[in-house]
Amino acid sequence: MPKGIRNIQISVGERNLTHFGGIFLIHSFCKKLRLNWLLQNQIRSLPAYKRYHPVELILAIIYALIAGIHRLSRTKILQGNGAFQQIIGLKTYPYSSSLRRFLKRVTPKVIQSINSVHDHLRLKMFYLPKPRTSLLFDFDSSVLIIYGKLIEGAEKGYNPGKRGARSYHPLLCFEYHSRDFWHGVLRPGNVYTSAGSLEFLNACLAKLPPYVYRIRVRADSGFFDHKFIEPLDDKGIGYAIVAKLTHTIKLKLNGLRYHQFRKDWEAGDFHYTPRGWKKPHRIVIIRRPKPEKDSEQLTLFTLKHYAYQAFVTNLPLAPENVWYFYRGRASIEVTIRELKESYALAKIPTNNFLANQAYFSLLLFAYNIVNWFRRTCLPKKFQHASLQTIRTEFLVLPARLVRAQHKNVLKLPAEYIPKQELEHIMRKIERMKPL
DSSP: OOOOOSOOOOOOOOOSEESOTTHHHHHHHHHHHTHHHHHHHHOOSSOOOSSOOHHHHHHHHHHHHHHTOOSGGGTHHHHTOHHHHHHHTOSSOOOHHHHHHHHHHOOHHHHHHHHHHHHHHHHHHTTSSSOOSEEEEEEEEOOEEOOSSSOTTOEEOOOSSSTTOEEEOOEEEEETTTOOEEEEEOOBTTSOTTTTHHHHHHHHHTTOOTTOOEEEEEEOGGGOOHHHHHHHHHTTOEEEEEOOOOHHHHHHHTTSOOEEEETTEEEEEEEEOOTTOSSOEEEEEEEEEOOSSHHHHTTSEEETTEEEEEEEEOOOSOHHHHHHHHHTTHHHHHHHHHHHHHSOTTOOOOSOHHHHHHHHHHHHHHHHHHHHHHHHHSOGGGTTOOHHHHIIIIISOOEEEEEETTEEEEEOOTTTSOHHHHHHHHHHHHHSOOO
């Protein structure tokens, strides 16, 4: 067995080390976004702290989230990272108590200002690396289980993972092609998905970039509501939304004419006016032999030897192609799972609902910054990399910041990141025009 070093001396007090050396890539990218300048011009209603400007506290939270610090209480690790602080432009990293006090002082106007900067940058980044003229929105809701008492907005509601537990129930919208977060609302756990869905839809459409000629929407059964769907018809927006298998729809399943489109899978359609709706809508039915796994049976309606799934749609596609179109929506489930695991979306930092709304907005802002960075700056093989992979490959790097020949030099180990890849990323950032 090899022997290690026998005599080691310990020296405490080094201030220029960090194991988040790759954060300089994100910081360089944010400088091209002019993130600091935009936030300073938008946020004017909060008084400055003795040691920090409000924008510095906002950026401290965003950089911590990007680095993978899942709780404010764990940001202490960044206080001893002298190189990390210097890279992002802070003299010292704020205490977690300072970050919590800041969040609790945030007003709705400040949250609106943060979201305004986010919307501005998303509009700019929408056309990079190449312009597009179509949008595909994926709508979903999620359950964020809340542990702890006396947390505002944490209510008992629909919670299949842990019945009876208090939770938040946010609505989320992502654009499929770019993987950008588009719009989100943090809500109490006892609010049903369709409640406020029309307002949520209008907020998403209000953020449309110019020169978009086609919009399509996919959503689960929580959005099967005429208040959400009929405006899509009126605006000429194509959609495929999971339909609730009501008693009337179930009665039509046996008598429907089906055709096979893949092994043991069949498809059919009919027109039907649900109760309270203004006009008939096309319902597409997909059926297949009853699945053997219980977990699959929980998500499908079964009748005799078949499991059924229904969609309401206005797309001029064959029934099976509606199913293929909707199947791509699985990516939003992956994205939300990554947000919960890699950004710890459910780690609520305070007992104040408005403060948690602010944190929710900053977390999704941090997600988009990394997504824009991935899309515009990373090598091709990392274009579909997970958030955790991006951290492991590019951000969590041991580094030492030194001063040599009147220049700041960040020393990185060669074993962690190939020099060619690093230079490729830096060139991409340097060639970006400031937004």
